Amino acid sequence: MRIGNVRRRGKYILIELESDVLLVVHLGMTGQLRLVGADAPLETHTHAVFTLDDGRHLRYRDVRRFGRLLLGTEKALLASKKMPLLGPEPIDPDFVSEELYRRFRKRRTSLKAILLDQATIAGVGNIYADESLHRARLRPDRMAGGISRKSAQRLHESLRHSLQTAIANRGSSVDTYRDAWGEIGGQQEKLMVYGRAGEPCFTCGRPLAMIRIAGRSTVFCRRCQH
DNA sequence: TTAAATTCCTGTAAGC
DNA sequence: TGCTTACAGGAATTTA
Secondary structure (H helix, E strand, O other): OOOOOEEEEOOEEEEEOOOOEEEEEEOOOOEEEEEEOOOOOOOOOEEEEEEOOOOOEEEEEEOOOOOEEEEEEHHHHHHOOOOOOOOOOOOOOOOOHHHHHHHHHOOOOEHHHHHHOOOOOOOOOHHHHHHHHHHOOOOOOOEHHHOOHHHHHHHHHHHHHHHHHHHHOOOOOOOOOOOOOOOOOOHHHHOOOOOOOOOEOOOOOOEOEEEEEOOEEEEEOOOOOO
16 A cells, blocks of 8 residues: 555644545544654554554554544545544635634634634644634633634734744644654744743733633633733 | 533642 | 542533
């Protein structure tokens, strides 16, 4: 079986195989896709091993088992709802702020909750939701349907900035995240609010607040975000 | 129809 | 030192 192109859609990694078949990987919280020599010791929580032609192993490891591996054509995976329909990619040039405003307008839930909703916007998790809202100076518990076009523009810019910066820094290793070569990311050093509850806001110096929204810890600045 | 709450899972850290 | 408990979170499922 030959491996073709490797793509990303939201938080899903799509590895193209032959006959339109995809190997789909979602890392969840603690998933790792690692490329190692066949003689590398098998780590605990390794759930799948793919042997490549050159003898190396592509191994999937996931401590908390929140991730998933799927195999099938894109059409079949979508039809069976094993892969959900996802919203637009924030970093896609076609995704404009007016589209964000339109998708938020009629929603009666918080900004934080809607950012985590993959059907509204794809690929944003707890870290970059908090970071984007801080950069946009918007409170996470504000109603999504009530924001102005101007606020939507700021959030649109913040989302793109947060995600593009994180990608350039190869991700945030706040937990166990490693890339395919076992390297940690660098973005965790640059986070403004995530994981910093009680510590001073880098903008105004006041301690950052923490609340729970949609079952997720949410950190923000009461002075800077409105 | 939409939104909120619950559940899964295991390592880590805090508290006693 | 050793045990118990709370917590972290993506998303499917259940409840409201």
